[in-house]
Amino acid sequence: MATNSNSSVGLEVSNTLQSICYKRGSLHLLDQRKLPLETEYLVIGDASDGWSAIREMVVRGAPAIAIAAALSLAVEVFNLQDFNGTSDDAGSFLFQKLDYLVSSRPTAVNLSDAATKLKEVISKTAAATSESKAVFQAYIEAAEIMLEDDVASNKAIGSHGASFIKNQLKNIERLSVLTHCNTGSLATAGYGTALGVIRSLHTDGVLERAYCTETRPFNQGARLTAFELVHDKIPATLIADSAAAALMKDGRVSAVIVGADRVAANGDTANKIGTYSLALCAMHHNIPFYVAAPLTSIDLCLSSGNQIVIEERSPKELLNTRGGLGEQVAASGISIWNPAFDVTPANLISGIITEKGVITKVGADYFDIKNFVKGAVGQSVV
Numbered sequence: 001m002a003t004n005s006n007s008s009v010g011l012e013v014s015n016t017l018q019s020i021c022y023k024r025g026s027l028h029l030l031d032q033r034k035l036p037l038e039t040e041y042l043v044i045g046d047a048s049d050g051w052s053a054i055r056e057m058v059v060r061g062a063p064a065i066a067i068a069a070a071l072s073l074a075v076e077v078f079n080l081q082d083f084n085g086t087s088d089d090a091g092s093f094l095f096q097k098l099d100y101l102v103s104s105r106p107t108a109v110n111l112s113d114a115a116t117k118l119k120e121v122i123s124k125t126a127a128a129t130s131e132s133k134a135v136f137q138a139y140i141e142a143a144e145i146m147l148e149d150d151v152a153s154n155k156a157i158g159s160h161g162a163s164f165i166k167n168q169l170k171n172i173e174r175l176s177v178l179t180h181c182n183t184g185s186l187a188t189a190g191y192g193t194a195l196g197v198i199r200s201l202h203t204d205g206v207l208e209r210a211y212c213t214e215t216r217p218f219n220q221g222a223r224l225t226a227f228e229l230v231h232d233k234i235p236a237t238l239i240a241d242s243a244a245a246a247l248m249k250d251g252r253v254s255a256v257i258v259g260a261d262r263v264a265a266n267g268d269t270a271n272k273i274g275t276y277s278l279a280l281c282a283m284h285h286n287i288p289f290y291v292a293a294p295l296t297s298i299d300l301c302l303s304s305g306n307q308i309v310i311e312e313r314s315p316k317e318l319l320n321t322r323g324g325l326g327e328q329v330a331a332s333g334i335s336i337w338n339p340a341f342d343v344t345p346a347n348l349i350s351g352i353i354t355e356k357g358v359i360t361k362v363g364a365d366y367f368d369i370k371n372f373v374k375g376a377v378g379q380s381v382v
Contacts, residue, residue: 019059031058042058046072062260063188078140087134091123091135095119098115158200175206177201177254178213180212181221181225181258193260208254211237212226213238215272217323255289256287260352263297263298267352267367268343270305270341277342292354294354295355300370305346311340
């Protein structure tokens with residue numbers, strides 16, 4: 001991956017930060033490891049660059065990971081010279097590259113979902129033509145549509161979430177919302193999921209304050225969410241992860257809104273480590289706890305969160321400052337357990353906000369997610 005600090009690469013879209021800068025044949029990713037002190041873009045030339053950028057946390061956030069992976073391969077095939085194979089050969093080439101990209105981060109379902117959808121486009125095109133160029137062109141166009149759709153999806157999540165929460169908490173004139181990790185423009189193609197809801201509440205004039213946790217050990221909240229909130233001039237306060245319960249006890253939180261890397265069919269949700277703790281605290285203090293995520297984060301193949309594979313990150317992220325990039329602060333020789341995510345049970349979740357509306361509970365604890373998705377996409381689901 002090459003570094004490009006050229007300011008001509010777009011930094012803003014509709015006044016929100018842009019982590020993915022793309023035009024056909026060219027992809028630049030904002031290096032989120034260096035935020036908020038440095039703003040630097042990396043040039044992504046192929047799927048290998050994309051894999052490394054995802055794995056090394058240059059780009060993170062489930063929706064952004066999926067888009068970055070798809071576009072890294074789109075750039076590679078657009079610039080591919082002298083491919084002499086058939087349409088089937090082109091299909092096999094793309095399938096192998098997509099499988100490779102999916103291996104970069106296992107927990108976020110958006111990446112595997114995007115790969116599955118792109119494979120369908122590849123297969124249909126390869127069956128209808130003998131030209132490899134046609135297969136590559138179809139792939140590029142499908143990846144670009146995913147980029148456009150993600151922004152539209154995020155704005156719909158923000159709108160649905162803001163309307164729903166205002167209705168649910170209509171006795172509270174001004175809302176204070178706590179969020180965890182980073183779920184904004186930097187975690188998506190633009191606008192954000194949970195942070196998109198906060199943006200919409202702010203635009204509607206009902207947001208008193210946003211609270212963001214530091215989100216150790218990689219500090220996505222302190223480095224990224226705080227950066228976005230300041231950039232958008234949203235009234236906000238950063239707190240230590242361990243201060244959340246005290247903040248709730250003081251009556252300073254109206255609702256908690258988080259994102260999701262994978263939602264099981266029963267509503268159990270995998271999100272950044274520490275989410276489960278926030279949900280337990282919210283339940284104890286009778287504070288609604290919402291998950292904001294696109295339908296692509298829902299995995300109907302998993303009956304519960306017990307089946308979600310939890311990625312474990314490098315011990316360095318705990319041993320060293322700056323999420324593993326700085327000086328060592330922990331004792332050498334200590335054993336490390338560093339799961340990237342935890343699973344929040346469905347019974348602790350008040351609602352799941354999607355681009356098609358809000359999934360609410362049937363009875364006390366049950367989310368009928370399968371039928372919601374069926375109605376949302378207009379077709380049967382497995």
